[in-house]
Amino acid sequence: MQTSKALSLLAALACSVVALPVSAQSLIEIKDVDRDAVPAGVPAAFVVAFPDAERNEAVREIGDYAYSFVPLAFIPLSDARVALVSTGANECTAQACTGLNAVHYLTHDVGAPRYPFKLEGEWLDVGAAGGGIGNPATRWGWTREIADSPVLYTESGGVWQGRACGYVHLTELTPSGPVDIARFPISFSDASIEGGDPGVEGVITTADKGRSFTVSYTGSASFNETYKRGADGQYRMDGKSRVPTC
Numbered sequence: 001m002q003t004s005k006a007l008s009l010l011a012a013l014a015c016s017v018v019a020l021p022v023s024a025q026s027l028i029e030i031k032d033v034d035r036d037a038v039p040a041g042v043p044a045a046f047v048v049a050f051p052d053a054e055r056n057e058a059v060r061e062i063g064d065y066a067y068s069f070v071p072l073a074f075i076p077l078s079d080a081r082v083a084l085v086s087t088g089a090n091e092c093t094a095q096a097c098t099g100l101n102a103v104h105y106l107t108h109d110v111g112a113p114r115y116p117f118k119l120e121g122e123w124l125d126v127g128a129a130g131g132g133i134g135n136p137a138t139r140w141g142w143t144r145e146i147a148d149s150p151v152l153y154t155e156s157g158g159v160w161q162g163r164a165c166g167y168v169h170l171t172e173l174t175p176s177g178p179v180d181i182a183r184f185p186i187s188f189s190d191a192s193i194e195g196g197d198p199g200v201e202g203v204i205t206t207a208d209k210g211r212s213f214t215v216s217y218t219g220s221a222s223f224n225e226t227y228k229r230g231a232d233g234q235y236r237m238d239g240k241s242r243v244p245t246c
Helices: 003-014 042-049
Strands: 058-062 065-078 081-090 100-107 118-123 139-143 151-160 163-174 177-190 197-208 212-219 223-229
Touching (some): 042 065, 042 081, 042 100, 042 118, 065 100, 065 139, 118 177, 151 177, 177 212
Antiparallel strands (some): 058 065, 065 081, 100 118, 139 151, 151 163, 177 197, 197 212
16 A cells, blocks of 8 residues: 555544444344355245245246245244245346345244244345345344344445445334335445555444444444434434445
């Protein structure tokens, strides 16, 4: 990195609005989406959600494209209800094509093994998917700390002309179905400029359940951004995010 670039980076760090620990602790355990892994217990539910499934994979024609769905995880909703999350890769691999994330609500007897399942609801376009070449979400997690119902965290992103951006969708798994309640930037870097810009990366660090949550960013600058819940149930930040866009 050239001397001027190094000085600019040091100046940005010195002028940070909020000083954060070296490693901000995430409120949610976030994992990479692994479409090659089959979590224990999901095959019996997946074949109920996708009756034409073969070897834990099902192809659905949606609009003009075919999507290959595989199971990702269970999220417990109650003693007798679970949400099965699946990811669907689009057969279209152009830059403008995206995948899908699916959620199925399934019921089972209380106090009994989860099998047999009964399908209660299906949603085939949930949360974050993007970045081109047919990809669904790239990272995921869930928490009970943000809203009354479990909240699904899905992350996606992409690179446009050397700028890399990541975005998060939060989806509340309400009794009547999934509802997107927030969308916000989670990372940014820029390789298009000389020397590159390491940018910033964020994690949700705190939440006041049902009222707000805070995203803490570290990198070339360190700062917090808080999203508050409005009367319509959506979480929004006052003003504009400091995270650059692609």
